[in-house]
Amino acid sequence: MGFFQNKTIWITGASSGIGEALAYKFSAGGANLVLSSRRTAELERVRSGCANPERVKVLPLDLVDTASLQDRTAAAIAAFGAIDIMVHNGGISQRSLAIDTGLEIHRQVMELDYFSYVALTNHLLPHFVQKRSGHFVVMSSVMGKLGTPMRSSYAAAKHALHGYFDCLRAETAAQNIQVTVLTPGYIRTNISLNAITGDGSKLGVVGENIGHGLAPEKAAEQILRVIEAGKFETYIGKFGMEKIGLWMSRFFPGFVMRRAPRLAPK
Numbered sequence: 001m002g003f004f005q006n007k008t009i010w011i012t013g014a015s016s017g018i019g020e021a022l023a024y025k026f027s028a029g030g031a032n033l034v035l036s037s038r039r040t041a042e043l044e045r046v047r048s049g050c051a052n053p054e055r056v057k058v059l060p061l062d063l064v065d066t067a068s069l070q071d072r073t074a075a076a077i078a079a080f081g082a083i084d085i086m087v088h089n090g091g092i093s094q095r096s097l098a099i100d101t102g103l104e105i106h107r108q109v110m111e112l113d114y115f116s117y118v119a120l121t122n123h124l125l126p127h128f129v130q131k132r133s134g135h136f137v138v139m140s141s142v143m144g145k146l147g148t149p150m151r152s153s154y155a156a157a158k159h160a161l162h163g164y165f166d167c168l169r170a171e172t173a174a175q176n177i178q179v180t181v182l183t184p185g186y187i188r189t190n191i192s193l194n195a196i197t198g199d200g201s202k203l204g205v206v207g208e209n210i211g212h213g214l215a216p217e218k219a220a221e222q223i224l225r226v227i228e229a230g231k232f233e234t235y236i237g238k239f240g241m242e243k244i245g246l247w248m249s250r251f252f253p254g255f256v257m258r259r260a261p262r263l264a265p266k
């Protein structure tokens with residue numbers, strides 16, 4: 001029996017990109033799924049593409065509507081009686097210089113990419129504690145570990161995830177609760193199309209790096225292996241500049257910081 005057989009997995013941001021690809025892989029592995037994001041029709045499309053659509057519950061939600069997340073969590077648990085793995089994945093990127101980015105934009109990105117993850121975790125954690133098991137899988141980014149131009153809000157939110165989830169891992173290890181933080185490089189999704197700019201509009205462009213990024217299906221395969229191995233924190237993506245940059249920033253941070261001004265997104 002495969003590792004994901006009969007596990008129940010709740011994925012946010014399941015209507016597109018990495019979340020969608022994960023849904024197909026988990027379902028093929030025999031998991032029950034709860035799929036969440038704002039667009040119900042897109043979630044239904046993903047459900048019908050799953051290997052076992054009868055074992056997929058579509059649960060629409062808006063992550064920034066934090067007042068609704070307690071009810072949504074109760075509904076997610078009720079769908080199959082328990083949640084085994086929560087994949088915190090829904091999110092938005094940002095592309096603007098700090099000088100052009102008002103506080104409102106920073107708050108918007110922080111609400112979605114950081115506070116919504118904390119809110120859902122607060123609601124789900126008592127369930128994991130009660131059953132003495134559970135696994136949080138958290139979608140950070142290479143930008144959660146270093147900083148380059150045009151991404152100040154996004155990098156700040158992703159860095160915050162590491163602080164929160166590293167503490168949570170330390171607090172809950174004795175209760176058999178696992179935390180895996182993923183730091184993907186470029187993955188070929190709609191992330192840059194949907195990225196918010198300094199005036200609040202969408203970037204609406206597929207960046208060159210994203211366009212040449214790893215296919216989301218391949219990223220999903222890597223992610224399944226990492227979850228099964230119970231890793232604490234792992235890079236997902238091609239062996240490219242992002243992976244080298246991550247490694248360099250750990251051992252030679254000054255070297256990366258000196259070159260960072262030239263690393264504006266393409």
Ligand SMILES: NC(=O)c1ccc[n+]([C@@H]2O[C@H](COP(=O)([O-])OP(=O)(O)OC[C@H]3O[C@@H](n4cnc5c(N)ncnc54)[C@H](OP(=O)(O)O)[C@@H]3O)[C@@H](O)[C@H]2O)c1
Pocket residue numbers: 012013014015016017018019036037038039040042061062063064089090091092093112139140141142183184185186187188189190191192194210213
């Ligand atoms: N692609 C990359 O290169 C890359 C690299 C590093 C990290 N990541 C991270 O990977 C995660 C997934 O992104 P992706 O690349 O798959 O991009 P994507 O294709 O744009 O998917 C984003 C997902 O987030 C959902 N979402 C956005 N706002 C939401 C809200 N307010 N409430 C609920 N769901 C919301 C979207 O669904 P709806 O529109 O239906 O709500 C969609 O399913 C993000 O956390 C991103 O930061 C991506």
